[in-house]
Amino acid sequence: MNPSSSFYIETVGCQMNVLDSEIAAASLVRAGLKQVDDTKQADVILFNTCSIRQHAEDKIYSALGRLKHWKTDVKPSGVIGVMGCMAQKDQGLIFRRAPFVDFILGPGSLDELAKTVLRFIEEKNSGCAAEPVMLLGLNRCSNRNVDVAESFRLFDPLRLSEVRPNPYQAMVRIMFGCDKFCTYCIVPSVRGPEQSRPPKDIIDEVKILAGQGVKEITLIGQTVNFYNYNEDGKTVHLTDLLYRLSEIDELRRIRFVSNYPTGITDDLLQAVRDLPKVMEHIHVPAQSGSDSVLKRMKRQYTLSEYKEMLDRIYETIPNVSVTSDFIVGFCGETDDEFEATADLVRYGRFKNSFIFKFSERPGTKAAELYTDDVSDEVKRLRNNALLDIQNGTSLELNRQFIGQMKTILVEGVSKRYDDGTVQLSGRTPCDRIVVFDSPDETPVGKILDSVIENAAPFTLFGDIKSGG
Ligand code: 5AD
Ligand code: SF4
Secondary structure, three states: OOOOOEEEEEEOOOHHHHHHHHHHHHHHHHOOOEEOOOHHHOOEEEEEEOOOOHHHHHHHHHHHHHHHHHHHHHOOOOEEEEEEHHHHHHOHHHHHHOOOOOEEEOHHHHHHHHHHHHHHHHHHHOOOOOOOEEEOOOOOOOOOHHHHHHHHHOOHHHOOHHHOOOOOEEEEEOEEOOOOOOOOOOHHHHHOOOEEOOHHHHHHHHHHHHHOOOOEEEEEOOOHHHOEEEEOOEEEEHHHHHHHHHOOOOOOEEEEEOOOHHHOOHHHHHHHHHOOOEOOEEEOOOEOOOHHHHHHOOOOOOHHHHHHHHHHHHHHOOOOEEEEEEEEOOOOOOHHHHHHHHHHHHHHOOOEEEEEEOOOOOOOHHHHHOOOOOOHHHHHHHHHHHHHHHHHHHHHHHHOOOOOEEEEEEEEEEEEOOOOOEEEEEEOOOOOEEEEEEOOOOOOOOEEEEEEEEEOOOOEEEEEEEEO
């Protein structure tokens, strides 16, 4: 191999993808390649892709289109790989639309990345015509769950502290895949069956991360509160994991995303309340406030069940913040159904909500059973209407913090001023961003107390008092 080979990874999509890219980068660095942050310096260009909405896919196809010229005129020996959910979903279509792509590699084959890249580099350097390859290990029909689980066990231990985007925070995967099959969602078919990692693997990984200086971990899974692992005949749940992880001395903060509403148990809420290291934030997507839409979406709860769950969260955990996801313009959504969602956004007192326009995904039940009949214009209007309601709540809730002291983990620099001083940004236990001015970067990575002086819908403005 050419020892100076370098790679560039472009990542889109959710936290799973961010973590997969970190693991991909670690495996390539271990294999002797160098990571660069510009395609111009790269010998290998990788796209870690997302299929959740059409827009995410369109962006990748146009980025690939721009690379045609790189491959033909600039670097004929260059290697291009497409990873992630689009690789799994579109498979051969990617080669048809972008024939200069060398390989596609699905989320279940991450452990094959380094050897695939090395093989392409070698073949191209020796002037061979390298054949394109597809590595897709997540087919629900042809793979046994146990084989998928075993392949996953190989990935996460590949991580390397040097390539983590932030030395103080890390994501830790506790589950793969999803078995919920919401009718609009492509995830279950591209990320494979739901699998929980063994508690020991998770705890060992977190101990290593904490030893490397990580203060905050975020446990990630598509339905993280459905984590379950059979250990010596007893089921280990997310709540048990939170207790076990809390015992790791150097670790200071634990978060977990994303929850599915039906699994918010009293045990879990009490653990969040009682364990000082577990942060008071619950992300629990509602998707809609209309029972008929929830039914068409095959969400397994009603509006009143979701509201009852919200009430329990607020009653159990003091100072908790709750966040949600909503989809507007799902197939057949009427004005009344949309109004029911608007009412839920008002009722929910969410810290913030992620609001999406429905995007039909071929291969999902919604695409098969229903018509994507809400116009783009109506989707846009409904999206804006929900955002207006949510922004009002976000500002109102944030204003209540003015004058209060909040403990923050300082994450990094958000602005540099001409006089050499900086604005730093940190995060409260309830997941709010606090920015404050500082003469230099020394507070980064520290947990400090900040007095909140002002508030905007998505940001608190603070001043630093103390901490360590
Ligand atoms: N169209 C729009 N939004 C979607 N989501 C999932 N699938 C779709 C789709 N087809 C949203 C859901 C989910 C979030 C991650 O993305 O709100 O919670
Ligand atoms: Fe998609 Fe539903 Fe699974 Fe979330 S729970 S990943 S929305 S199928």
